[in-house]
Amino acid sequence: MLFKENRISLTTSARRKPWFYSAQSIRTIAGIFLCLVVLNGFVEGDLSKDELIQTERKRLMSLSKNGDYWLFVQSTSPSFGQSREKNITTQLGQTVYLHCIVNNIGDKAVAWIRRHDLHLLTVGTVTYISDNRFSPVHVESTGDWSLQIKYPQLTDAGLYECQVSSDPKISFFVRLHVLEPIAEILGAHPLYVKTGTSINLTCVISDSPELPVFVFWYHNDRMINYDTERGMISLHKWGDDAAISTLYIRDAQPTDSGNYTCSPSNAEATGISVFFLNGEKQAAIQRDANTSQASSRSQWEVWKFILLSVSWKLLR
Known part of the structure; x- marks a missing residue:
């Protein structure tokens, strides 16, 4: 019995399936x-x-x-536009724009820097200076990133840098010139004319890139811009940086004598005195002569007193 069981067990083990x-x-x-x-x-x-x-x-x-x-690289990297002004001239107090046109800016930023003190003025559309005269102006359709300066002063003149934050950085420089207009009436001062002739005064406003908004003319304290019965006033550009205003009065009479003032909107006023030759010039010359003689007598009196004082001391 035991022998058969062992054989059956061996047979079962021999028929077992492979491991895989x-x-x-x-x-x-x-x-x-x-x-x-x-x-x-x-x-x-x-x-x-x-x-x-x-x-x-x-x-x-x-x-x-x-x-x-x-x-390919240039067409995909930031670059500056072709229409760029490297020198801009303005006059004192007139708002000016420094233009900087950037192509293919992508995610880069444009900054304006004042070069003489390296002060950061603007980045993108944000201002980084407490002076509210400076502000950025951006026109998307043109790629123009401009710096606006209101009421520019003489101290604002100098070099400004437009910088793009690419790698490497690229920069464009603009030099700003600020002019202070000066008014001057041409001709001899004072002016002597004859009765019945004309008075023709020319006021030149130099260092004035733009025409003044107005030029007022005064006879003594009265404005005469609208007195058109015997004269007229004109204003026109002269060259790039100057303007001319003329005052014309025909058939001048002694009542037209006095002080004439040219007062432009962008410069200090300047004046001239007008005299007539019918005795007034001679009287003026005589007054000058009398003044000179009085001055000479006064000097002689001083020397006379000094000599008498010295002589008195010597005699003592």
Whole structure:
């Protein structure tokens, strides 16, 4: 009985299935297979990526050989526009704009810097100076990033830098000139005229890039711009940085004598005295002569007193 049981046990062991037929073995084999598939795909992906990089590198190298590469770089990098003013002239107190046109700005920023003290004025559309005369002005359709300066003073003249925060940074420089207009009436001072002739006064406003808004003429304390019965007043540009205003009075009479003042809107007023020759000039000369004689007598009296004092001391 025992012998038969042992034989049956040996027979059962001999008919057992191979190890790779078990569920556990199948799962193990499937896992290894999947790992190999994933690893193979990963390696192939890397190889494909390297191949793409090499292909792109060869393409760029081929572009660089015929110059197209640099055209490609320039077309996608920030650059300054063609219409750029490097020198701007304005007059005292007149609002001025410094223009800076930037192409392909992308995500970069434009900053304005005052060069004489390296003060940061604006970045983009934000102002970084407490002086509210400075402010940025941006026009998107033109790519213009301008710096506005209200009521410019003589101390505002100098060099300004428009800087783009690219890598490397690029800069465009603008030099601002601020002029102070000066008014002057041409001719001899004072002016002597004859009765019945004309009075023709020319007031030149120099260092004035723009025409004055107005030029008022005064006879003594009365404005005469609207007295058109015997004369007229004109105003026109003269050259790039000057303006001329003329006052014309025909058939001048002694009542027209006195002080004439030219008062432009952008400069200090200036004046001239007008006299007539019918005795007034001679009287003025006589007054000057009398004053000179009185001065001479006064000096002689002083010397006379000094001599008498010295003589008196010597006699004592």
